[in-house]
Amino acid sequence: MSERLRTAIGRVTLKNPLIAGSAEHLIEPEGVRRALSAGVGAVVVKSTNESQAARRQLQCAEYMVLDDHWRPLPWTKDAPAHAYIACRSGLSPLSFEVWLEQTAMLDREARAVDSYAVASLILADLHACVAMARQVEAAGLRVLELNIGTPYASQAPGAVATELDPARITTIVTAVRAAVTIPLWIKITGQSERVPELAAAALAAGGEAVVMAGRSLGLIPDVETFEPMLGTTLGVGGHWNLPLTCQWLALSRAKLGPQAPLIGTNGAQSGLDIARMMLAGASAVAMSSAVMLRGFEVLSESLAEFAAYLDRKDVSARDLIGRSADSRKTFAEMPLRADNWRRYVPA
Helix, strand or coil, X not given: CCHHHCXXXXXXXXXXXXXXXXXXXXXXXXXXXXXXXXXXXXXXXXXXXXXXXXXXXXXCXXXXXXXXXXXXXXXXXCCXXXXXXEEECCCCCCCHHHHHHHHHHHHHHHHHCCCCEEEEEECCCHHHHHHHHHHHHHCCCCCEEEECECCCCCCCCCCCCECCCHHHHHHHHHHHHHHCCCCEEEEEXXXXXXXXXXXXXXXXXXXXXXXXXXXXXXXXXXXXXXXXXXXXXXXXXXXXXXXXXXXXXXXXXXXXCCCCCEEEECCCCCHHHHHHHHHCCCCEEEECHHHHHHCCHHHHHHHHHHHHHHHHHCCCHHHHCCHHHHCCCCHHHCCCCCCHHHHHCCC
């Protein structure tokens, strides 16, 4: 990989800024290996915790693809670019012991190709989470992601967490940080008007990077059956969320300063989307749903497109970070365009 592609997430240097984000296609070792073979800077394995209810959720999971008119589509890699996944999901079906052994093995394999297999814990009980974090470090894993921003907590109480209070985040991250010395990435929700404050709390308590922002809860009524699609509230995200993710990245960078490592997720589907999130303030970008739907070649194709973009612009990945965010003006700073609105009124 070209030196031009390298980026840094706190103490972690990645060979490129593309991260394969945690999802069902990264439950089994072969999926992680395929992501590593695609050349990504890191892979976040499918998350786990101690909750049996969270494991059971996976066995009740359902998935669908929708178009831009909210119509179901076949699950195929040829789905149109505007298609997105809505689903009910759950955590890794493996026992923690098997998951830990498998993840440690995969991180050893990742090291051999200058990459990382990142362990991911989702908070349920804090004491159990702290104990698991210690075991993750003892197993030799090099990076831990702590996910406290899943979309499903209100639908699965006690199984996963959607933390919305900065004070609560301080308590959680402080406890986990005290238990481990390895790099700690904190994944937060976008279902809040306080995302920069949540990010600030995570970093101040010892997180070394913030991943923003997880998918949201949504209800999609079926106009034919009058029922909610898949029967309930769903996790939703897609290409349409990229502007929202970029806004949170820019606002968080403004609050935390340019030195704060941010990882963008939710909305990226291409190499140019990697660039867009980095220009908004991300040091790296996680891609998940697009890969789950269209296959692992999305990763290699996105990397190739991103590398070609850097060559065309004659910049490095690190040169991109925050450039759009830092040049963002307030409405009050925009030039006067008298009566410009008249050009956009229908005839």
